[in-house]
Amino acid sequence: MSDNLPKLEKQTDLSAAIAERIRQDILSGALVADDRLPSESELSETHGVSRATVREALKRLAAQSLIRTKRGATGGAFVHRQSFEDAYTQMASNATLLITLNEVDITTACEARFALERGCVRLAAKHRQDHHLDKMRAEITRQKDPELSDEAFCASDVAFHRALVDAAGNPVLSWQLAAAVEGIEPLMNMLTYRQRDRDAVISLHEAMVEALEARVGARLEILMDYLRDQTLRTALS
Amino acid sequence: MSDNLPKLEKQTDLSAAIAERIRQDILSGALVADDRLPSESELSETHGVSRATVREALKRLAAQSLIRTKRGATGGAFVHRQSFEDAYTQMASNATLLITLNEVDITTACEARFALERGCVRLAAKHRQDHHLDKMRAEITRQKDPELSDEAFCASDVAFHRALVDAAGNPVLSWQLAAAVEGIEPLMNMLTYRQRDRDAVISLHEAMVEALEARVGARLEILMDYLRDQTLRTALS
DNA sequence: GGCAAGTCAAATGTCTGACAATTTACCAAA
DNA sequence: TTTGGTAAATTGTCAGACATTTGACTTGCC
Numbered sequence: 340m341s342d343n344l345p346k347l348e349k350q351t352d353l354s355a356a357i358a359e360r361i362r363q364d365i366l367s368g369a370l371v372a373d374d375r376l377p378s379e380s381e382l383s384e385t386h387g388v389s390r391a392t393v394r395e396a397l398k399r400l401a402a403q404s405l406i407r408t409k410r411g412a413t414g415g416a417f418v419h420r421q422s423f424e425d426a427y428t429q430m431a432s433n434a435t436l437l438i439t440l441n442e443v444d445i446t447t448a449c450e451a452r453f454a455l456e457r458g459c460v461r462l463a464a465k466h467r468q469d470h471h472l473d474k475m476r477a478e479i480t481r482q483k484d485p486e487l488s489d490e491a492f493c494a495s496d497v498a499f500h501r502a503l504v505d506a507a508g509n510p511v512l513s514w515q516l517a518a519a520v521e522g523i524e525p526l527m528n529m530l531t532y533r534q535r536d537r538d539a540v541i542s543l544h545e546a547m548v549e550a551l552e553a554r555v556g557a558r559l560e561i562l563m564d565y566l567r568d569q570t571l572r573t574a575l576s
Numbered sequence: 577m578s579d580n581l582p583k584l585e586k587q588t589d590l591s592a593a594i595a596e597r598i599r600q601d602i603l604s605g606a607l608v609a610d611d612r613l614p615s616e617s618e619l620s621e622t623h624g625v626s627r628a629t630v631r632e633a634l635k636r637l638a639a640q641s642l643i644r645t646k647r648g649a650t651g652g653a654f655v656h657r658q659s660f661e662d663a664y665t666q667m668a669s670n671a672t673l674l675i676t677l678n679e680v681d682i683t684t685a686c687e688a689r690f691a692l693e694r695g696c697v698r699l700a701a702k703h704r705q706d707h708h709l710d711k712m713r714a715e716i717t718r719q720k721d722p723e724l725s726d727e728a729f730c731a732s733d734v735a736f737h738r739a740l741v742d743a744a745g746n747p748v749l750s751w752q753l754a755a756a757v758e759g760i761e762p763l764m765n766m767l768t769y770r771q772r773d774r775d776a777v778i779s780l781h782e783a784m785v786e787a788l789e790a791r792v793g794a795r796l797e798i799l800m801d802y803l804r805d806q807t808l809r810t811a812l813s
Numbered sequence: 814g815g816c817a818a819g820t821c822a823a824a825t826g827t828c829t830g831a832c833a834a835t836t837t838a839c840c841a842a843a
Numbered sequence: 844t845t846t847g848g849t850a851a852a853t854t855g856t857c858a859g860a861c862a863t864t865t866g867a868c869t870t871g872c873c
Contacts (some may be wrong), residue, residue, distance in 0.1 A: 398632045399639035426674045437663045444853025451748035458695025511688035654871045769841025
């Protein structure tokens with residue numbers, strides 16, 4: 340385990356220091372997924388602090404999804420193998436927080452989103468499968484409903500683009516991009532789409548599905564650029 | 577504050593429930609950046625739990641950089657305005673964790689990294705300033721040193737690409753991409769570059785700086801593709 | 814032998830009350 | 844005016860207790 344004596348932890352706050360020690364043990368591979376940590380009592384002894392302090396440290400790690408705890412006889416704290424779902428959720432909330440707390444303007448956010456997404460359309464063209472197309476077409480059908488609220492339209496838009504990213508068949512990519520898109524959603528929700536705007540977006544979506552079906556990455560890139568410009572126009576009007 | 581009585585929290589674990597309540601207050605805007613939360617004693621009264629439990633809840637929030645605490649007379653817990661630096665650090669460690677714990681293979685990681693980066697080179701070409709070019713050229717000079725360890729070479733590579741991304745002039749983009757690149761670094765560090773590989777990478781870097789200086793985004797995209805292929809060849813050899 | 818119920822032990826979750834450490838505000842004296 | 848010291852508020856830490864959960868073990872019955 341960690342019998343190191345780092346100097347950083349003299350800056351008070353034992354619970355943070357201990358959390359960091361255990362964290363390093365996990366990051367360094369000394370503890371691997373599903374390993375069980377010593378019990379709270381043992382940890383309090385080995386680290387020379389009270390159980391309350393150990394618990395605060397463990398809560399910090401739990402908040403980062405580094406460990407999970409289970410009660411009972413065979414319980415304890417276990418190194419948590421973070422799923423893509425977990426990571427995605429955490430990143431999305433992280434992104435949301437960052438964007439709302441720092442008052443990022445919608446132009447910057449849009450620019451970032453479309454730039455990232457543009458980067459993966461070639462992979463999507465290469466690896467897309469039929470069910471991705473089906474999903475996207477289903478969302479387009481929803482988007483055509485003139486009764487749809489702006490918010491629901493936006494949600495469908497997110498779903499459409501998530502399917503596009505998933506089509507790239509790369510989980511790391513899906514995870515990063517989905518989080519980015521979702522983080523920007525609060526901003527996008529503030530947009531009001533006129534019917535003309537919606538029609539323009541839907542036309543582009545339809546063209547994108549066609550290009551994806553035909554596996555023409557270059558065309559997808561161009562369409563993404565159009566979509567970005569269209570969205571920015573909507574935002575600034 | 578939150579005098580709601582959500583049903584979810586009957587699933588035991590009061591500290592998580594209370595953390596979630598406060599978290600919602602922050603996310604919903606009831607508490608804004610730099611607001612001071614009630615003291616631990618007050619919170620324990622209003623939520624009807626002990627101070628220890630409140631503290632565990634606060635540690636969870638602190639671990640997510642949602643709050644920061646200060647001791648002393650005017651101390652307390654304050655809603656933390658997460659800086660881009662904070663978010664970047666958190667995302668990078670998140671990415672590292674996900675990739676190491678889930679044994680993502682280097683092909684997938686590389687593919688994702690270059691796909692994302694490719695998406696922002698056009699913006700970089702548009703907004704780059706001279707100091708970006710300077711930084712990149714400096715890194716190229718470092719990379720030419722044949723004494724450089726593989727790890728140092730890789731670190732310089734990360735710095736080079738970070739400068740490229742920064743050139744896009746979009747903080748959201750910088751933040752997302754820098755985190756992604758850094759998260760993948762542990763995997764890249766496992767690569768061993770032969771001198772021939774390094775020369776190839778350096779040539780591409782030089783060409784990229786030229787293209788960036790001339791603001792030719794399309795050429796940058798092509799070079800990125802070459803670089804991706806080159807890196808994958810190195811990885812698979 | 815096999816099954817069911819009860820018991821026990823280990824571990825996390827929570828509470829209580831205390832003390833330590835830190836920081837600011839305030840007040841008094843030089 | 845400045846300096847120093849004291850008090851108060853607040854987080855950080857500790858020790859010990861009890862509650863709750865859960866799996867393993869034991870016992871007794873069929």
